[in-house]
Amino acid sequence: MELFSKVPIIPVLRKIPYDKSEAIIQSLIDGGIKVIEITMDTDKAVEMIRETKMKYGAEILVGAGTVMSQVDCDHAIEAGAEFIVSPHFDVNLTKYAVSLGLLVIPGVFTPSEMVQATQYGAEMVKVFPASVLGPQFIKDVKGPLSNVSIMCTGGITKETAQSYLQAGAVAIGAGGSLLNSSFIENNDWDALTAEVVEWINAVK
Numbered sequence: 001m002e003l004f005s006k007v008p009i010i011p012v013l014r015k016i017p018y019d020k021s022e023a024i025i026q027s028l029i030d031g032g033i034k035v036i037e038i039t040m041d042t043d044k045a046v047e048m049i050r051e052t053k054m055k056y057g058a059e060i061l062v063g064a065g066t067v068m069s070q071v072d073c074d075h076a077i078e079a080g081a082e083f084i085v086s087p088h089f090d091v092n093l094t095k096y097a098v099s100l101g102l103l104v105i106p107g108v109f110t111p112s113e114m115v116q117a118t119q120y121g122a123e124m125v126k127v128f129p130a131s132v133l134g135p136q137f138i139k140d141v142k143g144p145l146s147n148v149s150i151m152c153t154g155g156i157t158k159e160t161a162q163s164y165l166q167a168g169a170v171a172i173g174a175g176g177s178l179l180n181s182s183f184i185e186n187n188d189w190d191a192l193t194a195e196v197v198e199w200i201n202a203v204k
Helices: 001-006 018-029 045-059 071-080 090-097 111-119 137-143 163-168 181-185 188-203
Strands: 011-015 037-038 061-065 083-085 103-104 124-128 150-153 171-174
Touching: 001 171, 011 018, 011 150, 011 188, 018 103, 018 188, 037 045, 045 061, 045 071, 071 083, 071 090, 090 103, 090 150, 111 124, 137 150, 137 163, 163 188, 181 188
Parallel strands: 011 037, 011 171, 037 061, 061 083, 083 103, 124 150, 150 171
Antiparallel strands: none
16 A cells, blocks of 8 residues: 555556567656556456566566456466456455455445445545546545545546545556557657656656
């Protein structure tokens, strides 16, 4: 949890090419990233998680995203994932992950889901898609639910990220808006690292 708030930009690696995954992750780390999420619907996601943890160890926190079932959860844990993220709130999946001592971040969209998720042991929830609700929603819901740690994901840009953190979110999940496809296609890793630095500076 400390690493999430230390550098609150969490890159979401969804369907990135496996043969470029090592260079992408190295670029993110070079830019200052401390936590990454590799989604389970990515080709060879399990291999990416395993190889990243083996290479970087405690230097970064590696989690699995788009975890839809207990089977996904098991595969992620076996690969070395230290947290799991889902786009939805599944009571059984949340309870299962908590029982294994895993940090689980279920997707929520309402205050009721936030409360339910925390009651079942989630230490953090993911408001998704956050851009539909906006930072004002985060600010309003943090009034009565000040104890709920929120990560916002979906449609957030470098220009809007800070507003969600100021509203009370502890972290921002960033996919395509951070992982510029042209940088990846052109193997422009310096540009990707520079983009990461800009994101981090934008939320300081």
